[in-house]
Amino acid sequence: xxxxxxxxxxxxxxxxxxxxxxxxxxxxxxxxxxxxxxxxxxxxxxxxxxxxxxxxxxxxxxxxxxxxxxxxxxxxxxxxxxxxxxxxxxxxxxxxxxxxxxxxxxxxxxxxxxxxxxxxxxxxxxxxxxxxxxxxxxxxxxxxxxxxxxxxxxxxxxxxxxxxxxxxxxxxxxxxxxxxxxxxxxxxxxxxxxxxxxxxxxxxxxxxxxxxxxxxxxxxx
Numbered sequence: 001x002x003x004x005x006x007x008x009x010x011x012x013x014x015x016x017x018x019x020x021x022x023x024x025x026x027x028x029x030x031x032x033x034x035x036x037x038x039x040x041x042x043x044x045x046x047x048x049x050x051x052x053x054x055x056x057x058x059x060x061x062x063x064x065x066x067x068x069x070x071x072x073x074x075x076x077x078x079x080x081x082x083x084x085x086x087x088x089x090x091x092x093x094x095x096x097x098x099x100x101x102x103x104x105x106x107x108x109x110x111x112x113x114x115x116x117x118x119x120x121x122x123x124x125x126x127x128x129x130x131x132x133x134x135x136x137x138x139x140x141x142x143x144x145x146x147x148x149x150x151x152x153x154x155x156x157x158x159x160x161x162x163x164x165x166x167x168x169x170x171x172x173x174x175x176x177x178x179x180x181x182x183x184x185x186x187x188x189x190x191x192x193x194x195x196x197x198x199x200x201x202x203x204x205x206x207x208x209x210x211x212x213x214x215x216x217x218x219x220x221x
Contacts, residue, residue, distance in 0.1 A: 001025050001045040002032040002058065003074070008097075012045075012104075019105050029053025033061050041069050042112045046091075048075040048082070056089055063090040066133045070111040074099065084175060088148040123158040126220020128197060128205055130158050137197070139220075144196050149174070153189050154197065157206065157216040166213040190214060 001016075003009040004027045016023045024041075026032050028051040036044060036058075044062075048055035059071055070092040075082070078096040086094055092114075093107050123130045127140045135151060137144045146154065152174045157165070167186045175185075190206060198205055198221060205221035206214060 001074075002027070002029070002050060002055070003045070003047050004028060004050050005047075012101075015101055016105070016108075021108070027051070029055065029058045032058045036062050036067055036069060037065060042115075043108055044069050044071045045074050045108070046071050048073060048077050048086070056085060059086065059089045059091060064133055064135065070114065072104075072107060072111060074104070085148070087175075088152045123155070123161075124220075125158060125161050125205060125216055125218055126203075128158075128203075128220045130155055139197055139201055139203075146193075146196060149189060150193050150196070153186075154193055157214065161216045162218040164209045164212050164215045169213070186214075 001009065001012065001023055003012065003025070006027070009025055009027065013023050013025055024035065024039075026035050030052040032044075032046065032050070033053065046055045046058060050058070053061075055073060055075065059073075062069070062071070071090065072093040072095060073083075073086045073091050074095050074097065076097040083094045092111055095104060095107060123132065129138050130136075130151075131138075132155070137146055137151065137154065153170065156170060156173050167183045170186050171183060175181075190208075194206055197203075203221040205217050207217060207221075209215050
């Protein structure tokens with residue numbers, strides 16, 4: 001657990017220990033990166049507002065190093081953009097302060113059951129590649145610059161290449177399971193993505209499956 005508020009850290013530490021967890025505490029971002037790199041954990045509880053390195057940077061560095069330990073963000077930052085930024089960077093869950101201790105325990109147990117399986121280093125579809133560790137996208141040997149949301153959408157589609165995925169599935173995974181905005185935002189970002197990964201290369205990787213959703217051609221279109 002990474003938490004710089006010492007009183008809260010002590011309270012949560014005692015509560016989780018009483019619930020049967022073995023807990024290691026660190027209080028700043030640099031030590032969080034070191035601990036998660038040097039040791040293996042079942043789950044990481046990560047605050048955002050931390051000394052030395054903030055939680056977003058910690059999360060970004062861990063994912064860039066190929067560390068896929070499930071991460072639950074536990075923070076007072078409750079804005080929708082705060083949450084979407086965390087999910088874009090690779091967070092697995094997000095809980096805002098003040099929080100229910102019972103809910104925290106339930107979510108931690110769910111993440112531990114799910115585990116953190118090793119993820120492919122590079123996803124490919126024909127000449128389209130996405131390097132997960134380096135967050136780098138290339139097509140035909142040329143690097144493509146994407147926004148965090150575009151990158152998250154492309155990663156989701158490439159992890160499900162060949163499968164038809166609905167707008168609801170995309171929103172739940174790329175935006176937020178509790179997203180209640182206009183679902184047509186998916187169409188907007190699919191259009192943005194096509195302009196970057198398809199149109200300049202005269203390809204059609206992202207297919208619209210009318211009435212069902214979208215499919216990424218496993219051959220790259």
